[in-house]
Amino acid sequence: MLFMDKLQILEEIAGEVKTCPKCRLAETRLNAVPGEGSISARIMFIGEAPGENEDKTGRPFVGQAGKFLNGLLEKAGIPREDVFISNIVKCRPPGNRVPLPDEVEACSDYLMAQIAIIEPKIVVPLGASSLKTLLGKDRKITQDRCKVFRKSGILYIPLYHPAAALHNPKMVETLQADVLILKELINREIGEDEITDLQSVHIPAEKKVAPEKTDEEPPQTLTLF
Numbered sequence: 001m002l003f004m005d006k007l008q009i010l011e012e013i014a015g016e017v018k019t020c021p022k023c024r025l026a027e028t029r030l031n032a033v034p035g036e037g038s039i040s041a042r043i044m045f046i047g048e049a050p051g052e053n054e055d056k057t058g059r060p061f062v063g064q065a066g067k068f069l070n071g072l073l074e075k076a077g078i079p080r081e082d083v084f085i086s087n088i089v090k091c092r093p094p095g096n097r098v099p100l101p102d103e104v105e106a107c108s109d110y111l112m113a114q115i116a117i118i119e120p121k122i123v124v125p126l127g128a129s130s131l132k133t134l135l136g137k138d139r140k141i142t143q144d145r146c147k148v149f150r151k152s153g154i155l156y157i158p159l160y161h162p163a164a165a166l167h168n169p170k171m172v173e174t175l176q177a178d179v180l181i182l183k184e185l186i187n188r189e190i191g192e193d194e195i196t197d198l199q200s201v202h203i204p205a206e207k208k209v210a211p212e213k214t215d216e217e218p219p220q221t222l223t224l225f
């Protein structure tokens, strides 16, 4: 697919997500969070659902879990702006509860479309919800983390969710070790040179409501949907 066609379709998906009425989460969200990153990303990271900061800003992984994820990416030498980051559901569940099955189902077309357009070589499900949605409900993150699954021409390498480490020093260590394993697997499977894509094109943000400033302003070059 042509580069500009990809860009246009991803923008259209983001536009639909921003006004999506398809499940009850539409009633309580401030901003839907379509996802952000490079449209030519070789790697996608897929979390569970937006939290409070994501709901306020319309961007994925910008709160505490996001800061920890940024540190993990840095540790692994994976530039955040060269990957694509999204979630299983695009709107915040009230009180950050786990998304319900019908919400995941209602939202899944968007993620499947994003994956189909971006055509990543590697998808990294973050945490149990993402793993179960992407690879089957019987999967267990404790057993499947850092394993490589091949499905429809894509490699899936699950990791624990970064939020799991926020109040758990053991989990910090585990995730810091796991992300280095992830990097090894990436190097083995697609080659280190392919991670950074100099062709990356980024899309400017279109945000409806931003009641509060976040303490972390997005870098100028970062893609925002």
Ligand code: URA
Residues within 6 Å of the ligand: 047, 048, 049, 050, 051, 054, 059, 060, 061, 062, 063, 065, 066, 087, 163
């Ligand atoms: N947790 C997630 O799963 N996704 C986000 O975007 C932020 C926190």
Ligand code: SF4
Residues within 6 Å of the ligand: 017, 020, 021, 022, 023, 024, 025, 026, 032, 089, 090, 091, 103, 106, 107
């Ligand atoms: Fe639509 Fe997904 Fe938001 Fe539900 S969570 S309203 S399906 S974008």
